Amino acid sequence: MVLGAAESPVLSFDVGGTDIKAGLVDARGNVLGMRRVPTPLDSSRPGEAVLDRLAELAAELASEFPGSPARAAGIIVPGIVDSVAGVGVYSANLGWRDFPFTAEAEKRLGIPVAFDHDVRSAAAVEHSLGGSREFNDVVVMVVGTGIAAAVFSGGKPVTAGGFAGELGHAQVPDPDASPGGAGSTILEAVGSAGAIAKRYHRASGNRVNGARGVLLRANAGDALAARIWADAVDALAFTICQCVNIIGTEAVVIGGGLAEAGEELLEPLRARVDHILDFQRRPQLIRAQLGQDAGLLGAALNARALLGGKQ
Amino acid sequence: MVLGAAESPVLSFDVGGTDIKAGLVDARGNVLGMRRVPTPLDSSRPGEAVLDRLAELAAELASEFPGSPARAAGIIVPGIVDSVAGVGVYSANLGWRDFPFTAEAEKRLGIPVAFDHDVRSAAAVEHSLGGSREFNDVVVMVVGTGIAAAVFSGGKPVTAGGFAGELGHAQVPDPDASPGGAGSTILEAVGSAGAIAKRYHRASGNRVNGARGVLLRANAGDALAARIWADAVDALAFTICQCVNIIGTEAVVIGGGLAEAGEELLEPLRARVDHILDFQRRPQLIRAQLGQDAGLLGAALNARALLGGKQ
Structure with missing residues (x-):
């Protein structure tokens, strides 16, 4: 050719x-x-x-x-x-x-x-071609083994010399905090696909096929699996609401392995975000389209x- | 004239x-x-x-x-x-x-x-004339009865149709959460000058002369006052670290009534921010200069x- x-x-x-x-x-x-x-x-x-x-x-x-x-x-x-x-x-x-x-x-x-x-480069493609292209204030999160993100404000990428978008390392309430301690951990330790599998394994002793395995067990009535999935949803919602309050994020695109759960992730996530927010504008939560x-x-x-x- | x-x-x-x-x-x-x-x-x-x-x-x-x-x-x-x-x-x-x-x-x-x-308008003046003018990625927080903020990214104000900068309503760990509950509340309910006075009054039954009165008591050895001041510092640091992780904030300007405490606020705040952050760039914490x-x-x-x- x-x-x-x-x-x-x-x-x-x-x-x-x-x-x-x-x-x-x-x-x-x-x-x-x-x-x-x-x-x-x-x-x-x-x-x-x-x-x-x-x-x-x-x-x-x-x-x-x-x-x-x-x-x-x-x-x-x-x-x-x-x-x-x-x-x-x-x-x-x-x-x-x-x-x-x-x-x-x-x-x-x-x-x-x-x-x-x-992630910023992939997110720019996702943002220009995917479901968030009509929005100016957008966060693209890639939720897999870890969590990476790209932030757009007023239609432009926020870079801050490379230091922006570290959502995986943002603090969230720690669901494993000892009673009485208002502890916090990082989003990646609770809300990533990797963390979901790891926390379930640690708490149950059972190995599962990743976050998908935990979701399957939760759907089959396993209360521990359901709690760990809910912890991940809470943590992701917590961080999304931080973005809403700090930079007025109007759309969040979620990609990576965890997004393969589709509405089983997005629906409870929307409900949790709605619960946390008060007068603030609710962000659209959109599944990434590009592979x-x-x-x-x-x-x-x-x-x-x-x-x-x-x- | x-x-x-x-x-x-x-x-x-x-x-x-x-x-x-x-x-x-x-x-x-x-x-x-x-x-x-x-x-x-x-x-x-x-x-x-x-x-x-x-x-x-x-x-x-x-x-x-x-x-x-x-x-x-x-x-x-x-x-x-x-x-x-x-x-x-x-x-x-x-x-x-x-x-x-x-x-x-x-x-x-x-x-x-x-x-x-x-606050965005006052912050633009503060940012152009004050201690943060050499920085591009800046948050200006006005901490008084409530908490308002203006966010700058790449030297430009972040507005998001007016929805950015709601730092006072961003979630923080709730120091009053019941034991075992990983509760959260909003920054304004813990970190504002108004909240410091209110929480001390509620916990001690004693009325004090605002946040300044609580700080004076803490300095005089009142453990409750010291804890409530520390809770405020923790909450402000928590939110500052969210800004650092999400948008790479490199300088935070703090004004409003609480900033009158000067280094008695900024010094423990810097220590707490440093403790929370890992590999991330430490933001400069600067007292607002304009009145x-x-x-x-x-x-x-x-x-x-x-x-x-x-x-």
Whole structure:
């Protein structure tokens, strides 16, 4: 396949805690040569090890699609990302601190690189194409093993140098607090799919098939499973209401593994949010529409923006 | 005194729950003919009653300063304000719902009117002239009888149609929750100056001279007073950390009556925020510098913007 210059693809890399997804993305958003490889973990040079792997993937894609040289690349990573400076400020899982991704990637790839945050980039695609596109004040939450989020205010992403959107680490009331102690914990420890499975296992001794397994048991009449699911709903609602009160959030898009529960999650969540709020405007709670490729598409859009294309 | 056209003053009205402050504000920010009158409360026509009083004040000021006709007016009010539509969406204390302030005020005053939120307008002045001016991601909290706030993200006010900044109504852990109940309440019920005095009175039976009286007793060794002061600090820190996690707030400006405690408030607040946060950037906690006139100056700046003047 040979593409014209206007349709020239961009390289797109979605670097996750477990896997790297890579592909060439054409101007229509088609992903070519998509592949998935384990993320290299090297505690002494975590950023370099990832970029070395990306360079290998770029070389593979270049030889697989010799007629379609990429003119720019998009790289997205988790953690705290300063996209303006091109720096990976911090990643708890992957281990870097203040690593100059853009500069180091451009050295290896030889083309302009757009470096940004994984969830913010995927959320921008979700927000522009999904159910929240009519709203200006939006939070996109990805609720899976952990919880990540992207915040939009007045239609624009809120970045704060990469420090915004840490909803997974926002405080919520601790359902396991000892009696009499008004303890708090973080949202991720109660409201994530990972936490739901872990808390059920800890309390019952039974291993279940993730949060979905806990929901199935709750539906079958298991009171413990029902309480743990309700704790997660309460914690998610608590954080959503913080967003409503602080920044007037009018729509919350929920993606990630937990969103696969659909209305079994959203319906009690709406009821709980409604219960907590008083005079405030109720936010729309919407299930994310884009799937696993939202990150790759987001990284590609970032790369295409470098080429002067409109997003 | 006669002023040239370029220095022509604007009318400025700061409508509070108890008092209206009014004056002419010249181009240098000097307030002329400043006066303070009770806010009229009329449950059947709350918005109209306030505007009728503003028209009387405007007439008084016009006859006191006949050589300095105002060419625009700024009106600020509490509650939920849609400044773009010129509508007072909701005020719990003053009683209006969806009242068209700008249109009705222009009818009465005969000059262009800038209508906006009291704390957002005062905060914009505080933020542009005070200790937070070097920061882009800022929350200005006014902690008095209640708690109001203005939120800035990327240097711009976050409005969300008037629904942002409701920090006083954001949930916090309830220090009075019954043992075993992980209850929550709202920040205003624990962290405001009003709540500190009220909770101490309720728990001790002793009336004190406001939050300041509670702090004095705490400093004199009263354990109950110390606990109630600490509860307020914990609640304020909890909400500040929500802002940090959600929108990456890098500076929090604290004004209102409680800020008069100065470092006796800010020092334990910094320690508590530091304790709650993990990897996140610590926000600067700064005492507000502008006093009671910040609202009038903010309303005047809004009015001057209508005349094409740069803010």
